[in-house]
Amino acid sequence: MAYLVDYENISAIGLESSPVAKALAGLRANEARYFMNKYKHEFTVVPAGESQETLDYVNRILKEQRDIEFTAVPLETSRFQVENVKFAYVFYEDGLGLNVMYTVDDPKKRAVGFKLSEGMDVPKELEEKKFKFARQKSKLAGTIRGSFFIIKGDY
Numbered sequence: 712m713a714y715l716v717d718y719e720n721i722s723a724i725g726l727e728s729s730p731v732a733k734a735l736a737g738l739r740a741n742e743a744r745y746f747m748n749k750y751k752h753e754f755t756v757v758p759a760g761e762s763q764e765t766l767d768y769v770n771r772i773l774k775e776q777r778d779i780e781f782t783a784v785p786l787e788t789s790r791f792q793v794e795n796v797k798f799a800y801v802f803y804e805d806g807l808g809l810n811v812m813y814t815v816d817d818p819k820k821r822a823v824g825f826k827l828s829e830g831m832d833v834p835k836e837l838e839e840k841k842f843k844f845a846r847q848k849s850k851l852a853g854t855i856r857g858s859f860f861i862i863k864g865d866y
Contacts, residue, residue, distance in 0.1 A: 712761070714787075716743035716754045718851060725758060725787050731806040734828035737852035738808045739787075742800065744851065750793045756802070759785035769801050769811055772823060772866055779836050783807060796820075806831030813866060821862035829853035 714725055716739055723729075723736040743754035759766060765788040773779040783803040790799045792815075799811040806828030814820035825837060827844065829852065837858070844856035 713755045713757050716740060716756060718744035718747065718754075721851060725756065726802065728784075729786065729804045729806060729828075731828045731830045734830050734853060735802060735806050735808070737849065738806075738826055738828050738855060739802055741849045741851040741855070742808065742810075746793070752791070752793050754789060755791075756787040756789045756800070759788055759801070762788040762790070765790045765799055766801065768866070769799050769809065772811060772862060775864070776823070776862060777840060777860060779840065781807070781834065781836055783834060805834060807834055811862070811866075813862065818865075821866075822859045823862060824857060824859040827856040829855070 718740040721736050721740045723732040726732045726735050729735050746752040746754045766785055781803060783805040785801050786804050787802045788800060795815045797813040797815060801809045808826040810824045812822050812824065825842065827833065833844065842858040844858045847855045847857060849855050
């Protein structure tokens with residue numbers, strides 16, 4: 712069942728099993744606020760168990776591009792298109808928020824982004840690949856650490 716993410720009244724609905732549920736809820740709300748402010752798009756999520764196609768899509772890109780396979784449990788996903796950009800999100804139990812940004816008509820603007828909720832460790836799958844993380848302050852999510860890689864190829 713889809714859940715519309717409210718960025719004014721942050722709720723951990725769907726994220727309760729995460730040890731950093733409050734921070735992950737803030738991270739999710741931060742994404743919702745971004746899409747509302749930039750695109751007037753309402754950010755909705757669905758339980759990962761109801762979105763195998765999105766998980767398969769994201770996992771294929773991670774595996775083929777960087778040989779990454781996360782062991783963390785996916786809790787929720789979101790998949791939509793705004794203007795000429797397709798987005799896919801996965802929020803994991805350990806506090807990781809992952810997004811795929813895939814510009815339909817510009818192969819140079821395609822990337823996978825990783826955002827770490829405040830209070831979580833860098834996942835071993837990203838630590839092993841030597842990802843560097845920049846810090847960003849958010850009123851909704853506290854300190855977010857983020858990194859990304861460019862997607863090469865068509866998905």
